[in-house]
Amino acid sequence: MSIFEGAGVALVTPMKEDGSVNYDKLEELIEQQIEGGTDAIIIAGTTGESATLSMEEHHEVIKAAVSFTKHRIPVVAGTGSNETNTAIQLTKEAEEAGAEAALLVTPYYNKATQRGLIAHYSRIADETKLPMILYNVPGRTGTNIAAETVAELFKTKLNIVGLKDATGNFEQAEKTMDLTDGKLELYSGEDGLILPLLAIGAIGVISVWSNVAPRDVHDLIRSFLDGDIKTARKLQFKGLDLVKALFSEVSPGPVKAAMNMMGMNVGPLRLPLVEMEEKNREALKKVMEAYGLL
Numbered sequence: 593m594s595i596f597e598g599a600g601v602a603l604v605t606p607m608k609e610d611g612s613v614n615y616d617k618l619e620e621l622i623e624q625q626i627e628g629g630t631d632a633i634i635i636a637g638t639t640g641e642s643a644t645l646s647m648e649e650h651h652e653v654i655k656a657a658v659s660f661t662k663h664r665i666p667v668v669a670g671t672g673s674n675e676t677n678t679a680i681q682l683t684k685e686a687e688e689a690g691a692e693a694a695l696l697v698t699p700y701y702n703k704a705t706q707r708g709l710i711a712h713y714s715r716i717a718d719e720t721k722l723p724m725i726l727y728n729v730p731g732r733t734g735t736n737i738a739a740e741t742v743a744e745l746f747k748t749k750l751n752i753v754g755l756k757d758a759t760g761n762f763e764q765a766e767k768t769m770d771l772t773d774g775k776l777e778l779y780s781g782e783d784g785l786i787l788p789l790l791a792i793g794a795i796g797v798i799s800v801w802s803n804v805a806p807r808d809v810h811d812l813i814r815s816f817l818d819g820d821i822k823t824a825r826k827l828q829f830k831g832l833d834l835v836k837a838l839f840s841e842v843s844p845g846p847v848k849a850a851m852n853m854m855g856m857n858v859g860p861l862r863l864p865l866v867e868m869e870e871k872n873r874e875a876l877k878k879v880m881e882a883y884g885l886l
Contacts, residue, residue: 594777595693595723595754596666597795597817598631599809601802602639604844604851605653607859613649614859619660621856626664628806633661634798637670637695638732639844644862647678651685658690668798672697672727676712680719693723695756695798700733706741717749725754729781739764743771756781756798762788769793783809783835787828790816801835803847804854804885830883837879840872849873854885 603625606617622633635657636642636650645653654669661667669686671694673679683694698704699712717724726745730736736759745752757765758781769776769792778794780786783801786794790813802809808827816824838846842865849868851858853876861867868876880886 594795595668595725596632598813599629599802599806600632600634600668600779600796600798601625601630601806601809602634602637602798602800603657604803604848604858605636605640605642605645606857607862609859611860611862613645613653615656617858618653618656621858622657622660624856625802625806626661628802629810630665630802630806631796631810632666632668633657634668634695635670635691637727637798638697638729639800639803639847640670641844641862641865642670644865647682650682651689654686654691655689663690663692666692668693668695668725670695670697672699674699674702676715679712679716683716683720683722683724687720687722691722693725693754694720695725695727697727697729698733698735698737700735703734706738709735709737709741710744713745713752714749717745717751721751723751723753724749725756725777725779726752727756727758727781729756729758731758736764739767739771742768742776746772746776753777754779757789757794758782760785762792765789766792783838784832786812787816787824790824800838800843800847801831804838804850804880805831805834805883833879834883834885837876840876841868846872846876850876850880850885853877853880 606614669691671682728737754777780789780797812827
């Protein structure tokens with residue numbers, strides 16, 4: 593059984609004006625996502641500003657998400673780190689908190705070799721019973737998980753079951769699915785490329801777009817999986833300009849700006865992230881108006 597099938601929202605972490613986590617708003621956002629048809633909550637990931645959360649905050653945010661979700665849909669906790677023991681600790685804490693799965697980004701900055709990645713992920717898998725989704729986003733981490741590496745981990749560790757692919761490399765994604773006999777739980781990590789990855793066997797997305805339009809993203813994937821390719825294509829094309837605007841600056845800057853424009857009051861970013869440049873903000877606003885969000 594899959595961890596989830598459909599649209600998983602890479603949820604922002606709402607902040608108060610003083611920069612502390614706004615847990616009341618987090619509960620509100622989770623309710624809105626569930627009502628909007630979202631199929632899984634991905635908490636404390638890149639979009640959740642995980643790199644700026646302390647270890648204690650990271651644990652508390654995951655615990656809160658599990659509590660607020662009440663197991664109505666799965667909670668996937670971001671527990672990756674550039675240091676293996678830290679990733680193990682975060683993953684164990686997520687398991688204790690009741691998360692249904694863990695999302696583990698490749699170690700960043702260190703630029704691990706493929707042997708290093710196998711050792712890293714294998715150690716974590718041996719320390720938890722949680723299903724694990726590997727997260728490949730070389731544009732942010734400087735490290736790419738080769739198709740052969742994913743396949744080895746998938747075949748040797750029973751709880752390594754999925755991959756969030758944010759490489760934009762279709763040939764590599766195809767090879768990964770081929771080497772895993774199409775059994776890997778593949779999730780698109782890029783909102784503009786959901787449909788192409790579904791075509792090669794992906795079962796969902798871990799989405800920034802879902803923060804502002806959860807129903808559309810859910811319906812895109814559900815339509816495709818139900819065989820309604822025309823509707824899925826229409827929804828993917830509908831989102832192209834919005835998705836581009838949501839990544840016009842480093843994420844999650846634009847999506848937090850969009851949510852604040854929509855009156856969702858998710859608060860500021862934490863340094864070193866800063867608010868959008870005014871020209872980019874205005875461009876985002878125009879695209880949101882055309883989409884129907886404002």
